[in-house]
Amino acid sequence: MERLIAPRKGRPVFGEFRKIVEEGFERYLAPNHDCPVRLRESMRYSVEAGGKRLRPVMVLLACEACGGDPTDAIPAAVAIEFIHTYSLIHDDLPAMDNDDLRRGQPTNHKQFDEATAILAGDGLLTLAFEILARDVKPADVAVACVLDLASAAGVDGMVGGQMADLQAEEGREPRVEGQGHDLGLSALGPEPSALSQLEAIHLRKTGRLLRSALTMGGRIAKADKNTIEMLDHFGKCVGLAFQIADDLLDITGDEAKMGKGVRKDAELGKLTYPGLLGLEESRRRAQSLIDEACRSIEPLGDRGLRLEALARFVLERDH
Amino acid sequence: MERLIAPRKGRPVFGEFRKIVEEGFERYLAPNHDCPVRLRESMRYSVEAGGKRLRPVMVLLACEACGGDPTDAIPAAVAIEFIHTYSLIHDDLPAMDNDDLRRGQPTNHKQFDEATAILAGDGLLTLAFEILARDVKPADVAVACVLDLASAAGVDGMVGGQMADLQAEEGREPRVEGQGHDLGLSALGPEPSALSQLEAIHLRKTGRLLRSALTMGGRIAKADKNTIEMLDHFGKCVGLAFQIADDLLDITGDEAKMGKGVRKDAELGKLTYPGLLGLEESRRRAQSLIDEACRSIEPLGDRGLRLEALARFVLERDH
Numbered sequence: 337m338e339r340l341i342a343p344r345k346g347r348p349v350f351g352e353f354r355k356i357v358e359e360g361f362e363r364y365l366a367p368n369h370d371c372p373v374r375l376r377e378s379m380r381y382s383v384e385a386g387g388k389r390l391r392p393v394m395v396l397l398a399c400e401a402c403g404g405d406p407t408d409a410i411p412a413a414v415a416i417e418f419i420h421t422y423s424l425i426h427d428d429l430p431a432m433d434n435d436d437l438r439r440g441q442p443t444n445h446k447q448f449d450e451a452t453a454i455l456a457g458d459g460l461l462t463l464a465f466e467i468l469a470r471d472v473k474p475a476d477v478a479v480a481c482v483l484d485l486a487s488a489a490g491v492d493g494m495v496g497g498q499m500a501d502l503q504a505e506e507g508r509e510p511r512v513e514g515q516g517h518d519l520g521l522s523a524l525g526p527e528p529s530a531l532s533q534l535e536a537i538h539l540r541k542t543g544r545l546l547r548s549a550l551t552m553g554g555r556i557a558k559a560d561k562n563t564i565e566m567l568d569h570f571g572k573c574v575g576l577a578f579q580i581a582d583d584l585l586d587i588t589g590d591e592a593k594m595g596k597g598v599r600k601d602a603e604l605g606k607l608t609y610p611g612l613l614g615l616e617e618s619r620r621r622a623q624s625l626i627d628e629a630c631r632s633i634e635p636l637g638d639r640g641l642r643l644e645a646l647a648r649f650v651l652e653r654d655h
Numbered sequence: 656m657e658r659l660i661a662p663r664k665g666r667p668v669f670g671e672f673r674k675i676v677e678e679g680f681e682r683y684l685a686p687n688h689d690c691p692v693r694l695r696e697s698m699r700y701s702v703e704a705g706g707k708r709l710r711p712v713m714v715l716l717a718c719e720a721c722g723g724d725p726t727d728a729i730p731a732a733v734a735i736e737f738i739h740t741y742s743l744i745h746d747d748l749p750a751m752d753n754d755d756l757r758r759g760q761p762t763n764h765k766q767f768d769e770a771t772a773i774l775a776g777d778g779l780l781t782l783a784f785e786i787l788a789r790d791v792k793p794a795d796v797a798v799a800c801v802l803d804l805a806s807a808a809g810v811d812g813m814v815g816g817q818m819a820d821l822q823a824e825e826g827r828e829p830r831v832e833g834q835g836h837d838l839g840l841s842a843l844g845p846e847p848s849a850l851s852q853l854e855a856i857h858l859r860k861t862g863r864l865l866r867s868a869l870t871m872g873g874r875i876a877k878a879d880k881n882t883i884e885m886l887d888h889f890g891k892c893v894g895l896a897f898q899i900a901d902d903l904l905d906i907t908g909d910e911a912k913m914g915k916g917v918r919k920d921a922e923l924g925k926l927t928y929p930g931l932l933g934l935e936e937s938r939r940r941a942q943s944l945i946d947e948a949c950r951s952i953e954p955l956g957d958r959g960l961r962l963e964a965l966a967r968f969v970l971e972r973d974h
Binding site: 368369370371372375432449451452455456457460461462463465468469470475478479480487490492493495498502503511596 | 687688689690691693695698743745748751768769770771773774776777779780781782784785787788789793794795797798799801804805806807808810811812814815817818819821822831859883
């Protein structure tokens with residue numbers, strides 16, 4: 337792991353990419369004249385609460401892997417993290433998952449209040465598109481990024497996935513016209529219908545957004561259509577593996593490191609991969625998805641190595 | 656009024672523009688494969704609840720007034736109404752204004768539930784940007800529209816205005832670094848500080864979005880910078896007049912026509928124009944703002960007449 341993400345040719349390493357995007361968050365959340373102070377504080381609170389910054393770093397790595405300058409991808413990296421953060425703020429609300437803690441800190445509505453949390457989420461969501469439109473150049477790349485991010489975050493993607501997830505928890509079969517894009521896992525499992533439902537939820541709830549991190553990075557590097565599709569497939573595999581890893585951590589994880597109560601999903605009777613497939617089979621599938629992801633970007637050659645390393649990190653992380 | 660918006664040269668009238676944008680809403684909310692049915696129903700419920708469609712019609716009229724084809728402006732018209740609708744859904748939530756009725760119908764969270772209402776709002780907000788990016792051409796115009804709409808709807812505009820409004824209701828002076836862009840009214844009134852605060856809130860909460868309706872319409876017609884600024888000023892005046900008219904209707908309006916309890920603002924002790932200035936002075940100011948708006952677009956000549964008519968309608972409406 338260390339070897340793969342070590343600096344090559346003087347370029348910044350993973351940790352430096354993380355620092356670069358975090359500086360970007362700060363710049364875009366600097367005080368200005370028209371935003372109420374409490375609202376800005378609330379947005380900063382959740383953005384600065386930390387996290388792995390997986391999505392924004394993926395944007396920069398994808399840009400780099402396609403031969404672009406990762407600096408050009410900072411606005412898109414900031415935008416996707418703001419979208420991710422807004423989704424966490426809204427998902428934590430009492431009417432949704434009703435969580436009091438997130439990354440070991442009070443959730444936004446606990447620290448501020450519900451109205452502020454709703455508006456902070458709305459504000460971050462809207463700001464993401466403002467940033468893309470203002471700072472991604474040239475215009476056709478900016479439009480492509482807005483389209484990638486909006487369709488990934490919207491009702492056919494993340495928002496729809498959260499809705500389906502809530503309905504599944506209530507024991508209601510979510511009525512959707514389709515079941516997402518099957519990666520073939522569901523044909524193998526012991527409970528194909530539940531597994532297919534779980535996969536459909538995660539492909540939308542977390543998968544689409546991760547895919548847009550990759551495609552935006554590629555677009556900013558002016559990658560061709562085939563390369564964008566390659567990155568998209570990489571993102572789809574990594575996204576599912578990430579979710580399986582999350583489910584595994586929910587069972588095996590360390591509460592202090594996770595910053596939230598673990599085994600919560602199992603207690604809630606939520607559908608999880610380990611619940612449906614067992615621990616060993618879940619691990620095996622996550623590994624095979626990461627292998628597929630890495631194989632799929634082989635055509636990028638050495639430039640894709642750090643993207644590969646980040647994909648493998650998804651399985652090794654302990655929080 | 657009728658005279659001004661009567662058909663000229665075979666072009667559609669105001670009512671037809673309204674029909675055109677409503678057909679647009681339907682097209683963009685048609686069923687597809689990935690959106691959960693309940694979520695789509697919830698979004699359609701609020702979008703189809705009616706309303707004057709002032710903002711989307713303004714987009715089409717502004718485009719027409721600048722010599723463009725209003726048909727080209729339909730995606731932007733749909734996008735701005737989706738943003739307006741999302742803001743109503745979220746503003747009605749129990750944690751915000753806690754309203755049970757909207758336009759005589761149960762509010763979204765009453766008809767569905769809070770989680771669905773939050774997600775329907777998030778979905779409409781995100782879809783607005785997806786529509787702009789997918790269907791506004793060429794790319795530089797699409798980017799300019801995303802920027803107009805996102806900055807108008809965001810924390811420096813509508814979302815910030817709602818936050819400041821909530822804080823003002825709680826009797827907390829909203830701490831903002833600035834007080835918006837003063838139109839000069841506040842220098843004249845009996846309580847300059849309260850009036851200035853009220854004006855600052857409305858310039859952001861409703862004014863910015865209305866301005867973006869005008870500027871997006873102009874951009875789609877490829878209007879030059881001066882014309883866009885002219886439209887922007889028109890929108891700023893009409894937006895404030897609209898808010899004064901709303902405050903007046905809250906006192907003098909007919910509950911059945913308004914579709915909500917009237918005199919609610921006064922009972923809540925909210926800051927209002929009639930409360931600060933009296934009925935007559937409020938009417939006079941609204942009229943003078945509309946006059947200023949109409950004067951400002953005189954350079955557009957006859958092409959601007961229907962835009963003028965819509966501005967005057969703002970004062971004459973009874974709901």
